Amino acid sequence: MTGHIQVRERTSWLDPGRAYRAVAARDSRFDGTFIMAVRTTGIYCRPSCPAVTPKRANVRFFHTAAAAQAAGFRACRRCLPDAVPGSPEWNLRADLAARAMRLISDGVVERDGVPGLARQLGYSQRHLTRVLTTELGAGPLALARAHRAHSARLLIETTDLPVSDIAFAAGFSSVRQFNDTIRAVFAASPSELRQAARRRARTDPAPGRPGQIALRLPFRPPLDAEGVLAFLAARAVPGVEEVDRAEGGYGRTLRLAHGTATAWLRPAADAVHCVLRLTDLRDLGSAVTRLRRLFDLDADPCAVDEVLAADPALAASVAATPGIRVPGSVDGAELLVRAVLGQQVSVAAARTATSALVTALGDRLDVADAGLTRLFPTPEVIAEHGASVLSGPARRTEAVLAVSRALAEGTLDPHVGRDADELRAELEAFPGVGPWTARYVVMRLLGAPDVLLTSDGALRRGAAHLGLPPSPDELARRARAWQPWRSYAGMHLWRASAAVPTNSRRTA
Known part of the structure; x- marks a missing residue:
């Protein structure tokens, strides 16, 4: 296969001709973006599966492993199609199906059921199920079942835990349900999966x-x-x-x-x-x-680099730093508090303020793990005790306390299934929370790939260093050509800002 098909194009909701060309080329860049199923064997695979390429007439394509499982196919035991990067489509798209997939991957259905998933997304269960089935070929329960099966396989292959412990840890309601699901999905028993993993152990991490x-x-x-x-x-x-x-x-x-x-x-x-x-x-x-x-391990770096390298001002940076990523977040509340603390101050100053907050209010781990000794404080603790700990501008302190109270009360819930525009508007409604903070949180929490923080001083210095217009309006106009990857362009500009000479560097 010649050239590279960008994510938006390659998932034009699964053009069979293009998908088959990726399979024929065994192109690993497409692993995780779609599933190939073979009618004659009843098995589904990742596009780069090293097995013999099946005839086009015998192949079906699915958006998700769950859809292939719902159609009666079993996972390939050779290419392990669940052990691949996730689809970058879930970050590129901002619709209901994509937001639901992010929450399902985070285990919301296992914790709160389909009603909890629907509640977080703001839709009825019936409408959610209809949309997911239409868009992805499987409803929320089937998608969650595939997620549970993947978690179970990880525990089977990487631990010596008894099967009963793995079953409940992975979210299954009974050992029988667990065994039936593993056999249906992987065409093997848990013990067979464990034995196969041990045979592969010499190529796996210790x-x-x-x-x-x-x-x-x-x-x-x-x-x-x-x-x-x-x-x-x-x-x-x-x-x-x-x-x-x-x-x-x-x-x-x-x-x-x-x-x-x-x-x-x-x-x-x-x-x-x-x-x-x-x-x-x-x-x-x-x-x-x-x-x-x-x-940001589910990104499609080839698609990103191809678009950004087309701009002469970014081409050298892309060549020097291929595969740039936009670091995300492990917790929405933590990210928001840290972002508010970092408003209009340097990264070093924000780190100092955050460290003081953690030292005063963060819970200690029962058992330290090397230098890891504390948890980031909860919104409840910050709301109650933050006033006596936080220093600096009063407006910033009030903003931290206000968002912490809202987080503690549940009136603000920054999770990965949020609509970007709605979350941004909610955040900007808080006094002391500016557009930069809201957009920064959206970019990192939701993995939004097309956010450029044109008001950021360091980013604009980097733009000027690369020969791009440093004014926010002019930079925004130039950045239209970088869609839908402006977040990644911003990372290049931030990196370029580090190369801007300072007085200390000039005298060194």
């Missing part, structure tokens, strides 16, 4: 120590891992986060639905190696999803 789970988080190369680590390191809050630049690793604490966790991530050639320590295994799927979003 197993975690007792109480830990070692995983591989795949991505579409290239990945600018150094850039992600640098972004996170500049903002890392001691106790909550730790970055080891020498070893190329990042760790942080997590507050999840059923308990707490620590995670250590180390990027490698084709996957990010992850070691998780969970207090409750039911949080595995949600933890993995949030960490993938933090490192």
Whole structure:
């Protein structure tokens, strides 16, 4: 297959001719963007499956693994079609189906059922089911079932836990339901999956120590891992986060639905190696999803780079930094509080203010994990005690307390299934929360790929350094050519701003 089909084009809701060309080329860039199912074998695969390419007449294409399972197909045991990066379509699209997929991946159906999913999205269960079935070929229960099966396979293959423990940790209501689902989806028993994983063990990361789970988080190369680590390191809050630049690793604490966790991530050639320590295994799927979003591992870097490199002003930066990512977030409330603290101050000053907040109000982990010792404080604690801890401008303190109270009361709920425009309007309605903060939260929390923070001073300095117009209006007009990847262009501009000479550099 020649050339590269951008996400928007390649998922023009699954053009069969283009999809088959990707399969014939065994193009791994398309893994996770659609599923190929073969009628003659009853098996579904990722597009790059190394098996013999089936005849076009024998192939069906699906948007999701759940849709293929609902049609009676089983997962390929050779290419493991669930062990691929997720579709970048869920971030590129902002419609109901995409927002639902983000919440389902975060485990909302396992925790709150379909009624809870519908409630968070603001639609009736009937309408939600109809839209998902029409758009994706499967309803919310089938989509959640596929998510549970994936979480179960991870536990089967990476731990020695008994089957009964895995069944309930993955969200199944009974061991029988668990066994039936694993056989239906993978055409193998849990013990057969475990044995196959052990045969592959020599190519997998070393197993975690007792109480830990070692995983591989795949991505579409290239990945600018150094850039992600640098972004996170500049903002890392001691106790909550730790970055080891020498070893190329990042760790942080997590507050999840059923308990707490620590995670250590180390990027490698084709996957990010992850070691998780969970207090409750039911949080595995949600933890993995949030960490993938933090490192933007479901992005389509080839599509992004192709569009941005077409602008001569960005071409050199794209060539020097292929696969740039927009770091996401593991918790909407945490991101919002940190963003408000960072308004109109430097990254270093924001980090100092956030560190003071965490030191005073963050819960200590029962068991520290190296330098990871604290959890980010809850909105309830910040709302109650923040006034005695926060320093700096009174307007900023009031904004932090106001959003924390709204978060604690549930009148503000920044989750990954939110509509971007609605969330932005809600945030800007708070006194002291400006457009920059609202757009920044939308970009990182929702993974919105097309947000350019033209009012950001550092971004505009980077634009000027690259020969782009630094004024917000002119830059916005020039940036129209970068759609739908303006968030990624902003990362290039932020990086370019670091190269702008300062007085200290000139005298060094």
